[in-house]
Amino acid sequence: MIDRTIQPTIYETKKPIIIKPVSSQLNNDIPVHFLQAGTQEVTRLEFIFEAGLWNEDKPLQAVLTNAMLQEGSANYSGAQIAEIFDFRGAYIQFVADHHLGTISLISLNKHLPYLLPIVEDLIKRPSFDANEFETLAKRRKQRFLLENEKVKVLCQKKFSEVLFGKSHPYSHTVSADDFDRLTCSDLADFYQRSYHAENCQIMASGNMDVSLLKLLNKHFGDLNWRGVKQLQQKRTIQQLQEKQLRVVKNDAIQSAIRVGRLMVKKDHPDYIGLQVLNTVLGGYFSSRLMMNIREEKGYTYGIGSSVMSLNEAGYFVIATETDKKYVEATVTEIFLELKKLREELIPEAELSRVCQYLLGEFVRDFDGPFAQAQSFRAVNDFGLGYEFYEQYYQLLRAIKPEDLQLLAQKYFDEDDFYTVIAGA
Amino acid sequence: MVKFYREQLENGLQLIIYPDYSTPMVALDVCYHVGAKNESPERTGFAHLFEHLMFGGTKNIPNYDDALQQAGGENNAYTTNDLTNYYLTVPKENLEIGFWLESDRMLELDFSQEKLDIQKNVVIEEFKQRNLNQPYGDVWPLLRELAYKVHPYQWQTIGKDISHIEDASLQEVEDFFYRFYAPDNAALILSGNVDREECLHLANKWFGSIPSRNVKKAAIPLEPEQANFREMTVERDVPDTALYMAFHMAGRTQREYYICDLISDVLSNGNSSRMYQRLIKEQKLFIELDAYLSGDHDPGLFIVSGKLAKGVTIEQAKKAVWTELENMQQELVPTIELEKVKNKLEANLVYSQMNYLHMAQELANFENIDRAERINEQIDIYRSVASADLMITAQKIFSESNCSQLNYLAKK
Numbered sequence: 001m002i003d004r005t006i007q008p009t010i011y012e013t014k015k016p017i018i019i020k021p022v023s024s025q026l027n028n029d030i031p032v033h034f035l036q037a038g039t040q041e042v043t044r045l046e047f048i049f050e051a052g053l054w055n056e057d058k059p060l061q062a063v064l065t066n067a068m069l070q071e072g073s074a075n076y077s078g079a080q081i082a083e084i085f086d087f088r089g090a091y092i093q094f095v096a097d098h099h100l101g102t103i104s105l106i107s108l109n110k111h112l113p114y115l116l117p118i119v120e121d122l123i124k125r126p127s128f129d130a131n132e133f134e135t136l137a138k139r140r141k142q143r144f145l146l147e148n149e150k151v152k153v154l155c156q157k158k159f160s161e162v163l164f165g166k167s168h169p170y171s172h173t174v175s176a177d178d179f180d181r182l183t184c185s186d187l188a189d190f191y192q193r194s195y196h197a198e199n200c201q202i203m204a205s206g207n208m209d210v211s212l213l214k215l216l217n218k219h220f221g222d223l224n225w226r227g228v229k230q231l232q233q234k235r236t237i238q239q240l241q242e243k244q245l246r247v248v249k250n251d252a253i254q255s256a257i258r259v260g261r262l263m264v265k266k267d268h269p270d271y272i273g274l275q276v277l278n279t280v281l282g283g284y285f286s287s288r289l290m291m292n293i294r295e296e297k298g299y300t301y302g303i304g305s306s307v308m309s310l311n312e313a314g315y316f317v318i319a320t321e322t323d324k325k326y327v328e329a330t331v332t333e334i335f336l337e338l339k340k341l342r343e344e345l346i347p348e349a350e351l352s353r354v355c356q357y358l359l360g361e362f363v364r365d366f367d368g369p370f371a372q373a374q375s376f377r378a379v380n381d382f383g384l385g386y387e388f389y390e391q392y393y394q395l396l397r398a399i400k401p402e403d404l405q406l407l408a409q410k411y412f413d414e415d416d417f418y419t420v421i422a423g424a
Numbered sequence: 425m426v427k428f429y430r431e432q433l434e435n436g437l438q439l440i441i442y443p444d445y446s447t448p449m450v451a452l453d454v455c456y457h458v459g460a461k462n463e464s465p466e467r468t469g470f471a472h473l474f475e476h477l478m479f480g481g482t483k484n485i486p487n488y489d490d491a492l493q494q495a496g497g498e499n500n501a502y503t504t505n506d507l508t509n510y511y512l513t514v515p516k517e518n519l520e521i522g523f524w525l526e527s528d529r530m531l532e533l534d535f536s537q538e539k540l541d542i543q544k545n546v547v548i549e550e551f552k553q554r555n556l557n558q559p560y561g562d563v564w565p566l567l568r569e570l571a572y573k574v575h576p577y578q579w580q581t582i583g584k585d586i587s588h589i590e591d592a593s594l595q596e597v598e599d600f601f602y603r604f605y606a607p608d609n610a611a612l613i614l615s616g617n618v619d620r621e622e623c624l625h626l627a628n629k630w631f632g633s634i635p636s637r638n639v640k641k642a643a644i645p646l647e648p649e650q651a652n653f654r655e656m657t658v659e660r661d662v663p664d665t666a667l668y669m670a671f672h673m674a675g676r677t678q679r680e681y682y683i684c685d686l687i688s689d690v691l692s693n694g695n696s697s698r699m700y701q702r703l704i705k706e707q708k709l710f711i712e713l714d715a716y717l718s719g720d721h722d723p724g725l726f727i728v729s730g731k732l733a734k735g736v737t738i739e740q741a742k743k744a745v746w747t748e749l750e751n752m753q754q755e756l757v758p759t760i761e762l763e764k765v766k767n768k769l770e771a772n773l774v775y776s777q778m779n780y781l782h783m784a785q786e787l788a789n790f791e792n793i794d795r796a797e798r799i800n801e802q803i804d805i806y807r808s809v810a811s812a813d814l815m816i817t818a819q820k821i822f823s824e825s826n827c828s829q830l831n832y833l834a835k836k
Contacts, residue, residue: 001633002629002630002633004484004485004524004527004528004531005484005485007485007491007521007524008520008521008523008524009520010491010494010495010518010521011495011515011517011518013495013496013515013517013518014448014515014517016448017448038446038778039446040774040775040777040778041774042774042775042778070695078695078705079696079701079705081695082694082695082696082700082701083696083764085694085695085696086693086694086695086696086697086764086765086768087696087760087763087764087767088767088771089767089768089769089770089771089772090771106775107771108771108774135704135705135708138708138711138733138734139704139711139712142663142664142711142731142733142734143711145663145664146559146662146663146664149559149662149663150558150559151557251661252557253552253556253557254549254552254553254556254557284493285489285499286489286490286493294546295542295546296542297542298541298542298543298544298545298546298549299545299549300546300549301546301549301550301553321553321557322549323549323552352494353490353493353494354493356493356494356495356496357493357494357496357497357498359496360493360495360496360497360498360514360515361496361498363448363449363496363515364449364498364513367447367448367449368446368447368778368779369778370778
């Protein structure tokens, strides 16, 4: 009989094999990053434009301009575009976030020569048809109203408004009326400014075909496709003075809770240590918040914390949903956990477990061509290089409880935290 | 072709090994052949409650997560009406930790009243978060109860009534474990950077000594054929009125299942599909509309569900859906349109092979239906389906007497 009380040897997780992209340029200087990896004959292409919320002069411009690209172009109707991608079993996605507007495509390699002409047309010659726009805006508005029924959405909105101020692009201050106010010509304006070669980068990943560069040049390397590079506008953060806020949603059975503060950006020397500290507190299943508030007290189905990095700011947030009768106790426990991190050293065993766990996550971040590409962008989009990952790896193996206590004292001061509760 | 190996241990445990050397990771997946359908109607939600209790530790390993995280691992689980699936991923060097952890959970859990009470509370909060505090959160319990009168698919995995969880006793929980959690009622799937011989050796070492528990499952009652149209109307505080229509259809082992899958794809898979183009974009009757299969292993449901555009009535919406369904019954789907949905299925198969964990879960799912080998038979079945098959099946299942309709009205 084997002795089941003896744990098999645990080996330290090896550093992942990091595949760096080969960077090149199209004839018109559009940067292209080729990340060659994987075994299946599949390619993912991302056409990335500086066309995010940051550059809007009206709410919803970025998201709806991006979404309208799939609704028709000079040579293809929206229905035809959908038909062609579906016929080739390819997926095309349109996403706009705080800084970027992205069109991404996943396809079997063999279909790319048939799909890129359509991608070219929808990016370069969108039609912004008024009828299509009306339908889209109506549907998005209905979806928006549905989302606004959820306490976690209401809570997150108020939370970002508190951190950044109402007029800052990082706070989500869209109202239902904005969907009615926006016109096709607002989209066309935004499009003219944002979607052109000067504002574009391309990321290609997968087990790519050798002819891909040639194909991209054919469709996107045109010297006549130009524009003026967007200048990053300055935006000022205006934090609210009041530290405790409530959003009332009648009949909500559970309340959503957000506790957090502004924090350093990704290029700050404390950033990596804060990631480790965050993991201890609420960044994995066995975190202190989960153990205390879910596993010991049973107040919630889940609670977690994260360090969020955006290009122009960073913030820290603890998020959960709980029955309203547990709200007060939950908030008290959250602050007790922060206090514990300031006042007590994290036991060596716990820290080692967290670092081992993060090493495993580190390997997952580089597992497969799309993950590799994602990890490239996770530094490149922030103006950082691969040395970030080397530092990350070294720090995971060297960080001490004392280092984390110092960080907790520096960043987990109760007076700096905002508490937002949405519910009945 | 998905190349994998099958072995069987003496205690009945099925072993499935799928090597994929493009990843440095391995997935270890244990599929227990017990889902919400195996519960007694008076004691529902147990399979899912177990998903929570399984992380409470064993006598030999008090803290499951501690060792796994030390090994750079991650884990999770899910419960469906047909199965309960536990999976973990670790860097390949630490594969044996996975065997150690999972085999000990199969051998014996460390039950206690305290652990049970806490997990009951967590599940109750989960129930509130998912079912009560979400707009449209009670749609599935309502629709299931309308469509099923006999078969246990009438309740959701979280349970028919939350009091079943509140009242669960420690003895009942222990009985449930020894009744269903056993090597002869499970499959162990390994995928990723694994070696066949090593897996077999480790499986024998860690799982080989767990006794077979001669699992005998009660026969699950068959849902009788529906004879009359069923309709239910509720009013809720939600922003949009929604319409749900469910039709009984064949189970996972039947050819009809695949035909239905293709019908649902023609109707609503992708932005070029019929319902999206006609009912959402052209006629603007819906803001969302989908046709899909419940995916259950026993005979399940073909579901059409949609949220209505403002100002559209249930009658108008219903009529428009029926026009599309009748169209499927009266006219052959053009070859090129059928080819489109088949192409998509084939491409999806290639995409899914880029993910070792997904493959482990797929193999687990097919093994639960009856045998993992089915994974390689899918594409041939889909390819063999012709437009005439779609028409005949549409005629069979899309009848008013086979339909359960839920009208979910937005309160004014």
